[in-house]
Amino acid sequence: xxxxxxxxxxxxxxxxxxxxxxxxxxxxxxxxxxxxxxxxxxxxxxxxxxxxxxxxxxxxxxxxxxxxxxxxxxxxxxxxxxxxxxxxxxxxxxxxxxxxxxxxxxxxxxxxxxxxxxxxxxxxxxxxxxxxxxxxxxxxxxxxxxxxxxxxxxxxxxxxxxxxxxxxxxxxxxxxxxxxxxxxxxxxxxxxxxxxxxxxxxxxxxxxxxxxxxxxxxxxxxxxxxxxxxxxxxxxxxxxxxxxxxxxxxxxxxxxxxxxxxxxxxxxxxxxxxxxxxxxxxxxxxxxxxxxxxxxxxxxxxxxxxxxxxxxxxxxxxxxxxxxxxxxxxxxxxxxxxxxxxxxxxxxxxxxxxx
Ligand SMILES: *Cc1c(COP(=O)(O)O)cnc(C)c1O
Numbered sequence: 001x002x003x004x005x006x007x008x009x010x011x012x013x014x015x016x017x018x019x020x021x022x023x024x025x026x027x028x029x030x031x032x033x034x035x036x037x038x039x040x041x042x043x044x045x046x047x048x049x050x051x052x053x054x055x056x057x058x059x060x061x062x063x064x065x066x067x068x069x070x071x072x073x074x075x076x077x078x079x080x081x082x083x084x085x086x087x088x089x090x091x092x093x094x095x096x097x098x099x100x101x102x103x104x105x106x107x108x109x110x111x112x113x114x115x116x117x118x119x120x121x122x123x124x125x126x127x128x129x130x131x132x133x134x135x136x137x138x139x140x141x142x143x144x145x146x147x148x149x150x151x152x153x154x155x156x157x158x159x160x161x162x163x164x165x166x167x168x169x170x171x172x173x174x175x176x177x178x179x180x181x182x183x184x185x186x187x188x189x190x191x192x193x194x195x196x197x198x199x200x201x202x203x204x205x206x207x208x209x210x211x212x213x214x215x216x217x218x219x220x221x222x223x224x225x226x227x228x229x230x231x232x233x234x235x236x237x238x239x240x241x242x243x244x245x246x247x248x249x250x251x252x253x254x255x256x257x258x259x260x261x262x263x264x265x266x267x268x269x270x271x272x273x274x275x276x277x278x279x280x281x282x283x284x285x286x287x288x289x290x291x292x293x294x295x296x297x298x299x300x301x302x303x304x305x306x307x308x309x310x311x312x313x314x315x316x317x318x319x320x321x322x323x324x325x326x327x328x329x330x331x332x333x334x335x336x337x338x339x340x341x342x343x344x345x346x347x348x349x350x351x352x353x354x355x
Contacts, residue, residue, distance in 0.1 A: 004340035007318030008149055008293060008331040009171065010191040017245040017335075024241060035241055040234050048237075049230055052244040059247060059256050060173075062180050062203055069202045069222065069230045070190075070240045075101070075170045077220075078187035078200050079108035082166050085204075085222050086140050086184055087113045088212045094118045094135030094163065098155075099126045099148035100324065101168060109143065118142070125325070126151040128285040135163050141184055147172035149192065150322040152295030152329060153288040158182060164208065172292050173201070174250055175334060176260040184208050185222075193292070193333045195243035198236040250334065259334045266332045266341045267291040273345045277352050279303060283325055297327025303351060310347040319344070 005012040028035035029044050038045060053068040062068070073081070083105075087093055091113045095106045097120035109115045116139065119132030126148060135142050142161040147154040149171040157178075159165065164184040173188040180186065185204040191197040202222060209223050218224050218232065225232045250259060271289060274280045274296045283295035298304055311319055321327040330344060 001315045004316045004343050005318055006316060006330045008329055010197050011331060011333050012335045013246060014249045014335045017242060017249055020245050021242045036238050040231065040237055045237060048241050048244055049235060052240055052247060053230060055247040055251065056201060056203060059250055060180060060203060065205055065207055066180060066203055067206050067226045069225045070199045070235055071202060071225060072199065072236055074200050075168055075187060075189035076104065078168065079105040081220050082185045082187055083109040083112050084214065084216060084220055085209055086166065086212065088140065089214050091140050092116065092138055094139045094142045096130065096132055096144040097122055098129055098145055098153060099151045101149065102145045105143060105168060126153065127283055128288040129153050129155055135161055139163050141166045147290050147292050149293055151325060152284045152290045152293040154290035154292065174256055174259060175263050175292055177256050190239055190243050195246050196239045198239035199243060262338065263291045263332065266336065266338050267294065269338065269341045269345060270294045270330055273348050277348050279352050280348060283327065292332060294330045294332065295321060295325055295327065307351050310350055311344065314343050314347050316344055
C-alpha cells in the first residue's frame with residue numbers, strides 16, 4: 001500500500017532523491033567508494049558542497065552579497081548563532097513570540113543581550129501570528145519564525161519592521177518565494193523541507209557581520225565558516241548531499257515559484273475541507289494559517305477512534321498533532337504530492353458520511 005507521509009519532521013523527501021541518495025551510499029560518482037567514506041576535501045565532495053551553496057543562492061534568488069553555509073547544530077544552535085553574530089555586546093534586539101521555536105530562540109538570545117518581545121500569541125496557545133509593536137529604537141534586528149511548525153501558523157509575507165530581519169525559516173524554506181534583501185541572517189534546519197536531519201543552512205549578508213565587538217568561538221562565527229567555504233571542519237556530508245539532491249529536484253520541477261503553487265493548492269484543499277466539514281475545526285486563525293502544517297481537531301472527540309482507524313487504513317502516516325496542540329497536523333512539505341492530501345480529505349468525508 002502507498003504510504004502518505006504527513007510527518008512534521010524529519011519529513012517526506014522526493015522518492016527519486018531517496019533512490020539517488022541510497023545509490024551514493026553504495027557507490028558515489030562511480031568511484032567504487034561510498035559518499036560517506038571519502039574525504040570531505042576530495043574534489044567529488046567539494047563539488048557537492050559548492051553546488052549545494054550555489055543552488056541555494058540561485059533558487060532563493062539571494063543577493064550577490066549573501067553567503068550560504070551548511071553547518072551542524074540544527075536550528076536550535078541557530079537561535080544562538082544568529083544572535084551572537086549580530087548582537088553587539090550590551091546590544092538589543094526585537095523578537096516575535098509566535099510559537100515554541102520562537103520562545104526557544106528568545107531564551108537563547110537573552111543570554112546575549114536585551115531582548116524585547118514585540119508581539120506574542122502565547123496566551124491563545126499560539127493560534128495566530130500576533131500583532132506586533134515596532135522594534136524599539138536601537139534594536140539591531142527583528143527575529144521571527146516564518147512558519148510555526150507545531151501550531152500551524154505562518155507569516156503571510158515579510159514583516160515590515162524598519163530594522164534588518166533575522167528569520168528561522170526551518171519549516172518553510174524553499175516553499176515560497178521571498179525577497180531576501182531585508183534579511184541579515186536566515187537559517188533553516190534541513191529536516192523539514194530540504195533533506196535529512198544533521199545540517200542547518202545559513203544564508204546571510206556578509207556585510208553586517210564581525211561588528212559586534214565580541215570574540216566568538218570559531219564554530220559560532222559565520223565569517224569563519226564563510227572564509228573556509230563551509231569547510232571549516234568536517235561538514236555533515238550525507239545531509240548536505242541529500243539536500244543537494246532535493247535542491248536539484250526543486251529546480252527540475254520549476255523552482256521555488258512552482259513549489260509555492262503546488263503548496264497553495266494542497267493547503268487550499270485541506271483547509272476548504274476543514275471549513276466545510278462540521279466534524280472538524282482548525283486550530284490556527286484563518287488569516288494566520290500555514291501552507292506547510294495544517295492543524296485541526298474533531299468537533300466531537302468520541303469520533304477519534306473511528307477517524308484514526310479510517311486514516312490509518314488509508315495508509316496515512318504522521319498525522320497526530322503535537323502534544324501541545326492535540327488533534328491532528330497535516331504537514332504538507334514540498335515533496336508531499338497533492339494525491340496524499342486528496343486521500344486525507346476522502347477519509348474526512350468518509351467519517352462525515354458514516355453519520
Ligand atoms: C524543527 C524546528 C526547529 C528545531 O530544529 P532542530 O534542527 O531540531 O534544532 C526550529 N525551528 C523550527 C521552525 C522548526 O520547525
